[in-house]
Amino acid sequence: MLLPRKIGAKYALIPCAGLLLFLAYFYLWRSGNDVYLTIAGPVEGWLPQMGKDNFWNNVPIHYPPSTIRPSRTGTPVKYPPVQATAFPTQQQGAHPELSKRRQAVRDAFAKCWQSYKKYAWGSDELTPVSGGRRDTFGGWAATLVDSLDTLWIMDLKAEFYKAVAAAESINFTHTELPEVNIFETNIRYLGGFLSAFDLSGDIRLLRKAVEVGEMLYKAFDTPNRMPVTRWDLHAAARGEKQVARDSVVLAEIGSLSMEFTRLSMLTGDSRWFDAVQHIADEMAAQQGSTALPGLWPLKVNGEKADFSSGSIFSLGSMADSAYEYLPKMAALIGGELPMYQEMYEKAMDAAIKHNLFRPLTPTNEDILIAGNIHAGDHGLELEPRDEHLVCFLGGLMALGGKLFGREKDIDAAKRLTDGCIWAYKVFPSGIMPEVLYVAPCKLNDDCKWNERVWKQEVLQRVRKEDPNTTEGEADIDTIIERARLPKGVTSVTDPRYYLRPEAIESVFVLYRVTGREDLLETAWNMFTAIDKATSTTLANSAIRDVTITGKAETIDLMESFWMGETLKYFYLIFSDPGLISLDEFVFNTEAHPFRRRVVSATT
Ligand SMILES: *[C@@H]1O[C@H](CO)[C@@H](O)[C@H](O)[C@H]1NC(C)=O
Numbered sequence: 001m002l003l004p005r006k007i008g009a010k011y012a013l014i015p016c017a018g019l020l021l022f023l024a025y026f027y028l029w030r031s032g033n034d035v036y037l038t039i040a041g042p043v044e045g046w047l048p049q050m051g052k053d054n055f056w057n058n059v060p061i062h063y064p065p066s067t068i069r070p071s072r073t074g075t076p077v078k079y080p081p082v083q084a085t086a087f088p089t090q091q092q093g094a095h096p097e098l099s100k101r102r103q104a105v106r107d108a109f110a111k112c113w114q115s116y117k118k119y120a121w122g123s124d125e126l127t128p129v130s131g132g133r134r135d136t137f138g139g140w141a142a143t144l145v146d147s148l149d150t151l152w153i154m155d156l157k158a159e160f161y162k163a164v165a166a167a168e169s170i171n172f173t174h175t176e177l178p179e180v181n182i183f184e185t186n187i188r189y190l191g192g193f194l195s196a197f198d199l200s201g202d203i204r205l206l207r208k209a210v211e212v213g214e215m216l217y218k219a220f221d222t223p224n225r226m227p228v229t230r231w232d233l234h235a236a237a238r239g240e241k242q243v244a245r246d247s248v249v250l251a252e253i254g255s256l257s258m259e260f261t262r263l264s265m266l267t268g269d270s271r272w273f274d275a276v277q278h279i280a281d282e283m284a285a286q287q288g289s290t291a292l293p294g295l296w297p298l299k300v301n302g303e304k305a306d307f308s309s310g311s312i313f314s315l316g317s318m319a320d321s322a323y324e325y326l327p328k329m330a331a332l333i334g335g336e337l338p339m340y341q342e343m344y345e346k347a348m349d350a351a352i353k354h355n356l357f358r359p360l361t362p363t364n365e366d367i368l369i370a371g372n373i374h375a376g377d378h379g380l381e382l383e384p385r386d387e388h389l390v391c392f393l394g395g396l397m398a399l400g401g402k403l404f405g406r407e408k409d410i411d412a413a414k415r416l417t418d419g420c421i422w423a424y425k426v427f428p429s430g431i432m433p434e435v436l437y438v439a440p441c442k443l444n445d446d447c448k449w450n451e452r453v454w455k456q457e458v459l460q461r462v463r464k465e466d467p468n469t470t471e472g473e474a475d476i477d478t479i480i481e482r483a484r485l486p487k488g489v490t491s492v493t494d495p496r497y498y499l500r501p502e503a504i505e506s507v508f509v510l511y512r513v514t515g516r517e518d519l520l521e522t523a524w525n526m527f528t529a530i531d532k533a534t535s536t537t538l539a540n541s542a543i544r545d546v547t548i549t550g551k552a553e554t555i556d557l558m559e560s561f562w563m564g565e566t567l568k569y570f571y572l573i574f575s576d577p578g579l580i581s582l583d584e585f586v587f588n589t590e591a592h593p594f595r596r597r598v599v600s601a602t603t
């Protein structure tokens with residue numbers, strides 16, 4: 001607020017009134033927007049001095065935060081149970097068929113782990129065809145850290161402790177990479193250590209988590225305390241000044257909250273929570289002023305802390321986990337800050353109204369897909385795009401629907417998850433491609449299958465992708481045959497499969513929420529299809545084309561999420577529903593379960 005330096009007598013009242021308004025606003029803001037969180041830690045065994053000798057702790061700070069939000073007791077919320085009360089069989093652990101399936105998943109994991117140990121130990125990834133190694137996430141043994149909690153959950157404890165011992169010597173002050181991705185480092189390394197600590201209680205893991213946390217915290221040392229999401233670690237280590245970028249991927253800035261908050265809860269040091277809460281406050285303040293109120297654009301401006309200018313709105317790639325972390329933060333902290341539920345509800349209301357649509361399918365499936373919205377001169381336009389990455393949304397809305405008692409979210413969750421199952425089923429490999437387009441059912445239509453409408457959509461898609469095409473009506477059947485398009489699909493723009501988890505993630509969460517028996521069968525079909533198409537002599541590999549049957553061409557890539565996420569969800573769905581119960585844990589976006597603050601019945 002700017003006040004003129006010299007004020008004539010007759011204007012003197014204006015700044016006075018302004019000041020009063022300002023004070024009133026400030027008071028309301030403070031009382032209406034409770035940004036404090038109970039930081040009760042540290043956990044037993046953690047001594048604050050344990051983190052003090054850290055390299056990053058001793059690099060000069062250029063822009064210290066004006067204040068660190070103090071801890072204070074807010075009002076926790078007792079949420080309803082997330083998990084179903086009845087499952088097809090309560091004793092899944094002892095069920096012969098489910099035990100067999102669980103064992104098959106564990107065998108696939110063990111094979112990959114052995115090969116990683118033999119050929120790529122200490123590197124970020126194994127190359128699963130050639131038996132080499134890759135360092136793409138800092139060179140800090142991403143696969144090792146990402147796999148820690150899976151080792152624990154699959155009861156491979158001897159391997160777990162060997163891995164913890166090896167993790168102790170990872171050096172988070174050194175990397176060969178010119179730039180570090182803060183988001184990936186946060187979800188894989190910090191998330192991996194925190195979760196492995198929450199499960200095992202091994203204090204060495206909390207020590208490593210703090211090491212990563214101190215490093216990541218340095219990326220927030222900017223004039224406006226917005227993080228540099230693609231970060232030059234070397235310049236920061238030399239003590240150089242830094243500013244947040246003007247173009248930042250929404251998911252990369254919006255998905256740091258769970259890990260940072262969990263780290264504060266465990267250490268009793270509220271610096272991390274304070275850092276991410278600053279981002280959440282901006283998101284909350286600007287949520288209603290975007291071109292699609294309720295959703296934030298795919299790209300935001302870190303330098304100006306501008307979260308509202310931009311015209312593409314998606315729940316999928318580049319946006320996904322920014323939305324995912326809203327209800328998950330509420331679950332993690334026991335609802336102490338109502339803003340996370342509020343932001344979630346506003347976002348989902350907008351998504352249900354604008355992004356979710358029903359596609360035309362030959363069997364008239366009652367399914368939903370989450371597309372993209374482009375805001376332009378002609379209003380809001382739907383892009384009927386489907387991505388493997390957006391398949392997390394069904395599971396998320398099942399969780400949010402349960403926590404906040406929103407039936408419409410649970411209904412959408414079922415239909416979204418069924419939409420991903422459909423996209424797995426219609427391709428000859430039994431696997432959904434990375435990106436595809438479908439024919440949307442038009443508003444007020446009965447959504448009955450219409451082959452002519454689908455074919456017209458195929459041609460339109462060709463024209464959109466290549467405005468210079470000479471192909472016309474007469475060529476539609478050739479196009480469909482050439483691109484191997486299943487009925488209902490209008491284009492497969494990226495036919496690869498990267499061993500991604502999002503579809504099984506939603507199948508798993510929906511199963512835990514509903515106890516729906518057919519999901520066990522679905523999960524098994526997905527697992528066998530994926531293993532068949534991707535297994536190599538050493539491990540499993542990303543593949544080039546899911547639109548063909550038989551062994552697909554490999555890409556020689558196995559990202560750490562295959563062992564950190566995909567195989568974990570497959571294993572858990574065939575295990576006792578009490579193993580990593582959603583009433584005790586909440587998963588970060590890399591499938592690392594954090595212990596929730598659960599409020600007892602008496603509070
Ligand atoms: C970690 O790397 C830094 C930078 O290369 C180096 O100075 C330091 O000695 C290393 N620490 C350990 C424990 O190896």
Ligand SMILES: *[C@@H]1O[C@H](CO)[C@@H](O)[C@H](O)[C@H]1NC(C)=O
Pocket residue numbers: 465466467468
């Ligand atoms: C279409 O043709 C024009 C003129 O030949 C060319 O400049 C343009 O790059 C073409 N566009 C595409 C998408 O191929």
